[in-house]
Amino acid sequence: MLQHALRTVRDGLLGLAYPEECRVCGGAVESWDDGVACAACWNDANVTRLIHSSVCAKCGVPTSRTLGGAQPSRPKAGSRLCGMCSALPFAAARACGVYSGALEVSILFLKVNPHICSRLRLLIARTFSEHREALASEVVVPVPLHRLREKQRGFNQAAIVASAISRKFNLQLDDHSLVRTKATERHRAGLDATDRAKSVEQAFTVSEPRLIAGTSVLLVDDVYTTGSTICAAARSLLEAGARQVNVLTIARVG
Numbered sequence: 001m002l003q004h005a006l007r008t009v010r011d012g013l014l015g016l017a018y019p020e021e022c023r024v025c026g027g028a029v030e031s032w033d034d035g036v037a038c039a040a041c042w043n044d045a046n047v048t049r050l051i052h053s054s055v056c057a058k059c060g061v062p063t064s065r066t067l068g069g070a071q072p073s074r075p076k077a078g079s080r081l082c083g084m085c086s087a088l089p090f091a092a093a094r095a096c097g098v099y100s101g102a103l104e105v106s107i108l109f110l111k112v113n114p115h116i117c118s119r120l121r122l123l124i125a126r127t128f129s130e131h132r133e134a135l136a137s138e139v140v141v142p143v144p145l146h147r148l149r150e151k152q153r154g155f156n157q158a159a160i161v162a163s164a165i166s167r168k169f170n171l172q173l174d175d176h177s178l179v180r181t182k183a184t185e186r187h188r189a190g191l192d193a194t195d196r197a198k199s200v201e202q203a204f205t206v207s208e209p210r211l212i213a214g215t216s217v218l219l220v221d222d223v224y225t226t227g228s229t230i231c232a233a234a235r236s237l238l239e240a241g242a243r244q245v246n247v248l249t250i251a252r253v254g
């Protein structure tokens with residue numbers, strides 16, 4: 001009976017939201033589990049590139065690129081620092097892969113549809129497992145939207161990701177203590193990194209510091225772009241007494 005009901009819901013969703021064409025290559029998406037990209041696009045190396053390649057132990061940028069050297073054979077993930085991130089407030093940041101292809105279209109889809117396909121859910125879980133030591137946290141906190149923006153959109157896409165991680169790894173979810181007080185545009189065109197950093201300065205506050213004080217927080221967002229939003233949120237959490245802040249995003253730009 002329940003199964004029948006679930007199938008009906010799923011088929012209804014299929015009819016409403018399931019695309020027939022991969023939003024990356026136009027090929028056929030053959031499984032509901034793959035969401036808006038086809039299996040071939042999910043198998044592209046960029047999608048999982050940051051899980052196993054050599055990344056900066058702190059900020060998660062691929063170190064082979066920043067150091068200019070060739071990819072070493074069988075690099076140990078997180079074994080070295082890029083040398084550019086010492087001022088960043090978080091302890092460690094990781095992402096599944098590069099913001100392109102299947103990850104990009106899935107993130108764009110997530111901004112209008114509060115749904116993460118199984119393929120992406122597994123990928124996020126794999127990334128967290130692989131970097132669990134670096135990302136060790138007790139509380140999962142999504143980067144909040146301003147309440148007006150959230151009302152407009154109907155949900156916060158970062159909270160969907162945070163809730164998936166919290167359920168999968170049995171970590172406490174806190175999606176209300178960190179609050180966005182400024183309705184700044186996240187991706188306003190024409191803003192360079194400095195302007196963007198200024199526009200999110202003091203954009204966050206912690207409404208209930210007692211829930212955050214002394215804890216290691218896993219701060220979750222859909223995409224790490226310049227890092228200014230995530231750093232502003234991390235600073236707020238640290239000012240509220242968080243022991244440390246780690247960051248997990250689905251993708252990072254560059």
Ligand SMILES: [Zn+2]
Pocket residue numbers: 022023024025026027037038039040041
């Ligand atoms: Zn495709």
Ligand SMILES: [Zn+2]
Pocket residue numbers: 056057058059060061081082083084085
């Ligand atoms: Zn770094």
